[in-house]
Amino acid sequence: MGYGQDKKRTYANFQGSYEAGINLFGLLTGSVANGSNAIDxxxxxxxxxxxPVGVLGLLSATQYLEFTTDGNHGNVRxxxxxxxxxxxxxxxSEVLGLLSGVEIGSFRxxxxxSATLVNRxxxxxNNRTVAYSGNALLNLLQGTGTFEVTFTPGEDYxxxxxxxxGDGLSVLLTSGVFHxxxxEDHSYANCEEKHTPVDVLHGTRSGSIGALTSLGGVTNPYNAIDNFTDYATMNVGVGALNTIYLNTVFPTPSEPGQVVRVVLEQPGSLLDLSVLSSFSIQPYNRGTAVGSPIVANGGLLNARLLPGTQKYELAFKVDNPFDRVELRFDNTVTALTSLRVYEVSRLPRV
Known part of the structure; x- marks a missing residue:
């Protein structure tokens, strides 16, 4: 999706669930809790x-998110x-080695x-098409946390x-579904609405599943887009061979030449920019990287200390359209193990 006709998200607005297992007194099935949260x-x-603990692979939980004209199943699109x-x-992280038990796809x-002995x-x-599961999903995500999975079904849905x-495993498995x-085409009332972030993705990536269970992650991720007072915190775990990410999502692709602005602070002391070799910024347009990662201590960033604070503003121009900005914090041999992120924003074209 490049620069051109403005688009806006249209969310699925009806949900249903299928909870399967051994429905004897409803005691041993998969479950979908707070299902309406995925369409609110x-x-x-x-x-x-x-x-819960699997029984011969009989236990499963499936949530369906359906597009309708008004939130009623009878008016499906x-x-x-x-x-x-x-x-x-x-x-x-405990699900990653068991992704054979996770499927994502489209349906009609x-x-x-009704309830039976094997379902609630x-x-x-029965008209489902799997887009991702197992190793294909693991290769796509390469981590733990919150993700967006995008696919083109290829047939009407x-x-x-x-x-x-559960696939017969003796472990409790859980997964969250947000939306x-x-x-679809949309005309925005003003430029501010187009450039205000709409979501944040965050978590940990690594080439090794074991490394994903190590310490490190993002706390209060949405504070990076709330206001200039609150902050998200990116922490790397000592000795963990992983990368912490915080990905800010905008509603539309940018115009060519817009500026990314990131405001950072090191807890407890003034940030030494020379140790930021482990921190980089990568713009994306949907799932495609826009240019190479920008290393924070490189020469492509404009960095300035904000007056009266210990916060640094990092800014750089992006020539091509982008609709998300990912901050990456690698665990390398450095004294820097924590960063506060006050703002990730998209400034007007310069």
């Missing part, structure tokens, strides 16, 4: 899919198969189902699903 329009709230769809999910013809009452369909299954959306 709030990017920060999530439903929770859970599968059919989306063209060439329209990409995105679902935002949360995966804890969702219908109510809910919704289900009415929504997306996330399925979590699903497509982009």
């Amino acid at each position: 329009g709030n990017v920060r709230t999530q439903s929770t899919l859970s599968v 059919t989306i063209s198969g060439d329209v990409p769809v995105t679902v935002k999910i949360q995966l804890p 013809n969702l219908s109510p189902v 009452a809910g919704y289900n369909t 009415q929504g997306v699903f996330v399925r979590l299954s 699903a959306y497509i982009y």
Whole structure:
């Protein structure tokens, strides 16, 4: 999606769940808790899919997020198969080695189902197409935290699903589902609305699954886009071979030549820019990197200390359109292990 016709997210606005297992007195099935959180329009709230100790792979929890004209299942929309769809999910580190039990895809013809000995009452369909699962999903995400998974179904669809299954494992599995959306044409009332961040993704990446269980991560991630007083904190774990990321998402691609602005602070002392070799900034347009990562202590950034504070403003121009900015904090041999992020913003074209 490049610069041109403005687009706006249209969220899936009906949800149904299929909780399967051994429905004897409803005691041993997968579950979907707070399902409505995935269609409430709030990017920060999530439903929770859970599968307790698996029994021969019989336990599963599936949540369907459907596009309708008014939030009622009876008024379902059919989306063209060439329209990409995105679902935002949360995966804890304990799920990563078990991604054979996670499926994401598209569906049609969702219908109510009654309770039986193998499922609770809910919704289900046999018309599902899996887009990602197992190693394909692991290779796509390469980490733990919150992610967006975008795919183009290739055939008409009415929504997306996330399925979590136990596969006979003796561990509790959980996953979060925040929302699903497509982009449709939209005219914004003003430029400020176009350039105000709409969401934040955050977590840890590593080439080794084991490294993802190490200390480190992002606390209060949404503070990076709330106001100039609050802050998110990026922490790297000592000895962890991983990268902490904080990805700020904007509603539309930028115009060519807009400026990225990041405001940072080192807790307890004035930030020494020379130790920022482990910190970089990568613009994206959807899932495609826009240029190479900008190293914070390199010569491509304009850095200045904000008067009367210990905060540094980092700014640089991006020639091509971008709709998200990812901050990366690598665990390297350096004294810097924590950074406060007060702001990630997109300034007008210069």
